[in-house]
Amino acid sequence: MDVIASDSSSFDGLASMLEGYDCPAILVSVDYRILAINQHYRDEFGDVPLQQSKRCFEVSHGYSVPCDEAGEDCPLSATLQSGRKERVLHIHQTPRGKEHVDVEMLPIHDSQGQLLFFVELLRSVSVASVQDSSKKLVGSSKSFNRMLEKITRVSHSDASVLLLGESGSGKELVAHAVHQGGHRASNSMVTLECAGLTDSLFESELFGHVKGSFTGAHSNRVGLVELANGGTLFLDEIGDVPLSMQVKLLRLIETGAFRPVGSSTVKHTNFRLICATHKNLAQMVKAGEFRQDLYYRINVYPIHVPSLRERQDDLVLLTNTLLKRISQRKEYHLTDSAMQVLKQHDFPGNIRELSNILNRAILLTDTNLIERSTIQECLEIDRELDPLIDTSSAFQPLSITDAGEGREWLDLKTAEKRYLSELMAFHHDDKEQVAKVAGISLRSLYRKLE
Structure with a gap:
């Protein structure tokens, strides 16, 4: 495919055309330079100093190289290869912080089929967040x-x-x-x-x-x-x-x-x-x-829907988000060593299991700082409740000797009853919330409470 530089007449017409889109739009040259932006872009992402010939990956991501060279999919590169429009989901820098943005790249050709520009359409994805969020x-x-x-x-x-x-x-x-x-x-x-x-x-x-x-x-x-x-x-x-x-x-x-x-x-x-x-x-x-x-x-x-094992890079973000969702009245944090224990855990129960562990940790800690030993104790509860579930992690299960001679080993029914009783007290008898935290249906919760 032949690629040529832009000419002024084509540029002026396309720059004006951007205002016709109902979403943020930018005009990009074949060498990644931002040539024009529309008002929707200014309103959502801020102004771009066009006289500085900023490149799209510098403005949107803070990269010094194109997206595909930084380990991400690049819609411009994909469009160059396919010759048609391409669509990619990216995480962009915005005035509000990092956000998910759906990017659509449209190639603009002249009458001879030569590539002149790209029109990049950006639509924010409101149903997800890169930061702590209570509802997304x-x-x-x-x-x-x-x-x-x-x-x-x-x-x-x-x-x-x-x-x-x-x-x-x-x-x-x-x-x-x-x-x-x-x-x-x-x-x-x-x-x-x-x-x-x-x-x-x-x-x-x-x-x-x-x-x-x-x-x-x-x-x-x-x-x-x-x-x-x-x-x-x-x-x-x-x-x-x-x-x-x-x-x-x-x-x-x-x-x-x-x-x-x-x-x-x-x-x-x-x-x-x-x-x-x-x-x-x-x-x-x-x-x-x-x-x-x-x-x-x-x-x-x-x-x-990926398992938590497939989303290890999201573990810190998910942990912080769940802690805020679980306790809106008091802010909790994990120590670095406690987070390392979580990172070495397999999470067969996925995000629901992570939520259960953090609920237990809040019940067991006396401060707003959750220590490594607390997380280890929370994981040990899983082993006591159901030894058939593989909840392997970096540390070995506590033996009776490790725990001290006075350790009381509960039978399964008593341990479950105590766990549910503590959850009910913590959530002020809100059965729907307790069932959600425990990972069981509301019907099952009523049956167990009886």
């Missing part, structure tokens, strides 16, 4: 950014999304991010936890029921699919949907039609479907445990 996804690792790029691509459509990832990796937060990034964000996102539901309970929860349709149906109940009308329906652990119910779910997805249990009236609903599972649905299809037609209906746009 947080992360900056490569695996996190790959996931976030897929979220930004699919959010504005109505395509069905299938979230694939280990338990505790944050699939529900990702589902909320997909919902919030789309045009249905002003309407509700309704969640159904499919694990542990019988056929009748699943049908009643999903479609609702009329009074007298079965024993205990003392009044009419609106189903979740009706509540999700205009918004998003999130089916968590879709792999646990009873096989006999999958055909009814398939019909709902394909037609939007359903009947409440015990009713002859057909109703209609319109929702965006997001499903999540930690299971291998393809293998379940081969084994006859999951319908193939349903699998292809929900697997329109799969997104891999």
Whole structure:
């Protein structure tokens, strides 16, 4: 491909054209120089001294070399290679600090096909943060950014999304991010936890029921699919949907039609479907445990939600964020040695396990500084509660000799009861919060408390 320098007539016209975009836009030369910016860019990212011929990677990232030479994807380089527009998710320097930005690079050619300029469109990603955030996804690792790029691509459509990832990796937060990034964000996102539901309970929860349709149906109940009308329906652990119910779910997805249990009236609903599972649905299809037609209906746009092991670069950020979410009244910090213990842990329970550990640490510490020994004690609790779970880390488990001759070893039931009692006291009997911290359903919590 031939690449030539810009000429003044083309430059003037394109510089004016930038104001026609409804997002921040810059005009870039083939050698990375920023030639013009629009008002949206000034409002969101600040002014750029054009007379200094600043290069895009200097302004957006503070790099001294192009992005691809600094270990990141470069949309300009990708466009040069492909000859067409390219799209990349980057972390940019902004007046508010580092932020995720969706970058689209458009090549501008002359009538002979020679490359003149690039128009770079920048759209901030509001559903995620590179810094501590109480309500957003947080992360900056490569695996996190790959996931976030897929979220930004699919959010504005109505395509069905299938979230694939280990338990505790944050699939529900990702589902909320997909919902919030789309045009249905002003309407509700309704969640159904499919694990542990019988056929009748699943049908009643999903479609609702009329009074007298079965024993205990003392009044009419609106189903979740009706509540999700205009918004998003999130089916968590879709792999646990009873096989006999999958055909009814398939019909709902394909037609939007359903009947409440015990009713002859057909109703209609319109929702965006997001499903999540930690299971291998393809293998379940081969084994006859999951319908193939349903699998292809929900697997329109799969997104891999990385495990915490794949996001080691995000561990410090996630830890600081979770500490702020857990305790809004008092600020806690980990010592460097305590953080080293966490970095050497495998986290089979992923972010949910990290949250549990930090909750315990806050209960066990007497100051706002969480020491290495406290984190070690928190990890030791996991070994006592469930020795079948591999929670290996850099330090060896405490033996009875290590702990002292007076160490009291609790049976599993007593240890669990004490743990839940402490959580209930800490969260002022807020059962929904306790269930979330403990990593169990609200139904399971009630059962254990009884």
